Amino acid sequence: MKYHKPNFQGPAMKGDLLWLSSMLLLLPGAGSCPEKCLCHTPTKSVDCSRQGLKEIPSELPPRTQILHLQHNYIGDVPTSAFSSTPLLRTLDLSHNALLTLAPGAFLGLGHLQVLNLTQNSLHSLESKIFQSLPQLQELDLSFNNIQELPKFQGETLSHLTRLAIQRNQLQQVRRAHLASLPSLRVLFFKDNLWKCNCHLLDLKLWLESFVYKGGITDGVICSSPDIWKGKDLLKIPYELYNTCLPLLGNGAPIETQLPDTAQQDRPHPSQRQEQVDKSQSDCELKPKARPVNLRHAVATVVITGVVCGVVCLMMLGAVIYGCTYAAVMAKGHGEPLRHANEPRKFGEEKAPLGTSLA
Template identity: 60%
Template sequence: MKGELLLLSSVIFPFYVVYGCPEKCHCHSSSKAVDCGQQGLVEIPPDLPPQTLTLYLQDNQIHQLPAFAFRSVPQLMTLNLSNNSLSTLAPEAFHGLQQLQVLNLTQNSLHSLENRLFQSLPQLRELDLSSNNISHLPASLGELWENLTVFAAQQNQLQQLDRTLLESMPNVRFLFLKDNLWKCNCHLLGLKLWLEKFIYKGGLMDGVICASPDTWRGKDLLKIPHELYQPCLPPSPDQVSSQGQRPGSAHRDALSLPENHNVGERDPSECGLPPKPRPANLRHAVATVIITGVVCGIVCLMMLAATIYGCAYAAITAQYRGEPLAQTSEPGKMEGKELFASSPA
């Protein structure tokens, strides 16, 4: 009987007895979940049970994540860090979480993310970065995310999004990008083309609504024709050298330009769309050329037919007029002969 009780206690209370539970947290042995939400925490609890699969840290005051912040929970599959004060994530903050599938970073104070920040998360399926102050997402946040199906970056400060980042998510099916500061110029054409292909394959998204320039404010990016995008001009050598001396200065200058400036006086570094674009439709041009060629061919054939008809008519007329002359000349000759015959010898 005593042995059975010991066995039962080891099954029901493995977290509490063997590993213990962090202070201010609630551990659930059946689901291997640890709930530390709404506890006023300023850092990750150091004594988390190593068999934890789900960790709730939402609604706290955590400002930063150091490198290897979750080394004590290598089997973690779901991590909720929403509604904290996170502003800094160390490049190796999530290292060691090879099994992580769901990462929630919504409602924080993130302004930017390090390149390849999530490279150690090969099993990631859902990544939510909504409701932050992110103004730029690097082209590579991780390795090729074969398992990622949900990507959310709503309610941020994004003006552009590199197509390379989306191409690293070949199996994504749900994309949430609304409520950003999308600048619908030539730099967003790559995103537009990728989204059209994404929707064609059955993907679902909430829309990309232009915030600037004024011409397209409030318009859906996918409803703007391709022909209205002017190609991006390459930076001049002077601009390249100035950017090399002052990193990020060109980006700040571009942001400082007024939205309603005269598009006719176009700055090479600015790729805004003209307020009254005149698209050059290639299909219409080709159709015009074909129609013009057909009309010209028909006119030439008509002219040739008219020429042939004129020549034939002239020949027939000449032949017709020549036959009476020959006929009238013969009676004259006959009359002459008769007169010659009847004249006295």
């Protein structure tokens, strides 16, 4: 008896294979793992670290929640680079060669909670770069070359609790940028080029309020001017900023205007800019002003010295006067003997002898 193999290539089986193939074509990359990456399905994590990558890998599993891309050579993040992984919660791009981030680099990551961009070469950040991350809780921008922070949007970063910006090129941070982060609890600032002049007064006030409410910070350590180099901004006395009161957090002078003042009385924008520049220059020239209490102490010492000097001069004058008076009086007691031996002048009458004896 001959054995016949069952025929699995019937019309029904061929139809099922065609349907399955079409579904796989409609879901490109479904269940696949990029080359040089390790995909761990139970934890929904993909590890592409230390693989010499120069760009964001394509065909990432769509259910990925944790993506490790650290220690590579990725130079930029294009727009919608992670659109295939909308469920991402943790993204690690640290220790790469990032120079720029496209304005829509993180579009579609509405569930992202942790973003690590430390140890890159970022110089600036587009103002709306984090607008598409409403659930972001931790942001690490440390060890870059960032010179100015973007204006954080409080309505989209309302859940941000931890911000790290150490080791950058920051000289100042506007108070309004940080005040728009209502949930912020931890803030790391050290090792920047903080210029402790008038423009940091608002940051000082905000930090004091932040710490008072239980916030954690490593402080702002001044790099300039020289008299405050290495000092904590929170420990600089307020007297230093007496000349800075006309400045607001945005660097503009305070403009007080009465309600009935005409619109045309307002200064021209060019004049206003001149006022700003003048205020800034005045501020720059007066960072070494002595504290008020020290000036008062010096004035008190000077006045006391003057008074003591005057009193000493008066006492010396009194001594001289007393000595002179005593000498004159002593000299006056010897005068009668001299007058008795002198001849009488013409016209003087000699007193009777009896009278003289009396």
